[in-house]
Amino acid sequence: MLDLRLAACARFIRPGHKVCDIGTDHAYLPCFLVKNQITRQVIAADVNEKPLSCARAHIREQGFSEQIRTLLSDGLSGIRAEEADDIVIAGMGGELIARIILSCPWAKDPQKHFILQPMTQADFLRHTLARHGFSILKEEPVAENGHFYSVFLCQWTGEAQELDELSALVGKVPQSSSPHRDAYLSFQADRMERIADGLSRSQKQNELAEHYRTLAADIRKLLPKPGKDDIL
Ligand SMILES: C[S@@+](CC[C@H](N)C(=O)[O-])C[C@H]1O[C@@H](n2cnc3c(N)ncnc32)[C@H](O)[C@@H]1O
Known part of the structure; x- marks a missing residue:
């Protein structure tokens, strides 16, 4: 069972697409995606060896070593464009997520979907994405253990814009039908x-x-x- 945050990320994955989970830690999301036959090709990447070895152990235990490849990588630096359609970056600060996307040479491709879940600085991330031509298509807010998060589905459109402060604070949450919207x-x-x-x-x-x-x-x-x- 995934927690509500990761379950919201999983709902934004396009079935049958190649997925890359950046900062995978225990690889809970990749294992869930394979187990539920949402995808058969996942890269579980992390910048630190310790979480990556936890990921490897969990993947082996679940019997998914053929479908999930683990990779030591700072952000998307070790991943080629053709290896990922849907990129998940969850459980990190908004500033780090923005840095990972902006330093990826192939991120500005409308075919790619980014599923982002900032733990902090969600408004900074919305501002930065908009300034660089990325549009948030949808958001799913989640309330869990007294914390409030929003999961963004985002894509490069090339239409750079400057968000006002209110839009950066609430993003697409007002349009969401999530039961956690009002909270x-x-x-x-x-x-x-x-x-x-x-x-x-x-x-x-x-x-x-x-x-x-x-x-x-x-x-x-x-x-x-x-x-x-x-x-x-
Ligand atoms: C709090 S965990 C989040 C795990 C999982 N994605 C989730 O949302 O539950 C953050 C993970 O991101 C990894 N991480 C931090 N900076 C990273 C970077 N630049 N590139 C890849 N992974 C990174 C950490 O090693 C850690 O395993």
Whole structure:
């Protein structure tokens, strides 16, 4: 069984396509994809030898050594374009994910799908992807163990754009039908309010505090209006 984050990543994989899992750790996602016959060709890559040996042991135990190749690689540096259609980069910071994509010479190909799950700096990642011509097609927010994540399905379109702050904070989450949509949006609004409260305490930053309060209010506008029954 995958956790909710990785299960959301698995749902974005195109059946029958070649998959590459960057930062695979225990290779849970590659094993799930093969076991459920979503794909028969996966590269499980990691920059560190220790997680990679855990991955090898898990793959062997599951009997998938023929379908899953392990690879020691910093990001996508050890992988050729023809070896991967759907690239998963999950469980890392948004800045590292952005660096991995932007340093890959073949990432700017509309045939490739990137499935990205940043643990932090999701807004930075959305900004950076948009600036470099990558579009987020869909997002699936996930709430798990008190944490909130969003999984992006993204592709190079060549249409570079500058996102406004609100779009970078919520991405395509408002359009999602995930049961975790509202929890993700509320979490982001609460986060903006906490920043505003912190700034208000240092008197001089009142204007900036107001800016964050407005952002929080704009995010809350994306939430369903409370019905009569919720108020009573
Ligand atoms: C927290 S684990 C995430 C495991 C799994 N992808 C998940 O989401 O549950 C992060 C993994 O990324 C690997 N990693 C960190 N930087 C990397 C890089 N530049 N290239 C490939 N793997 C990297 C780490 O060694 C570690 O195994």
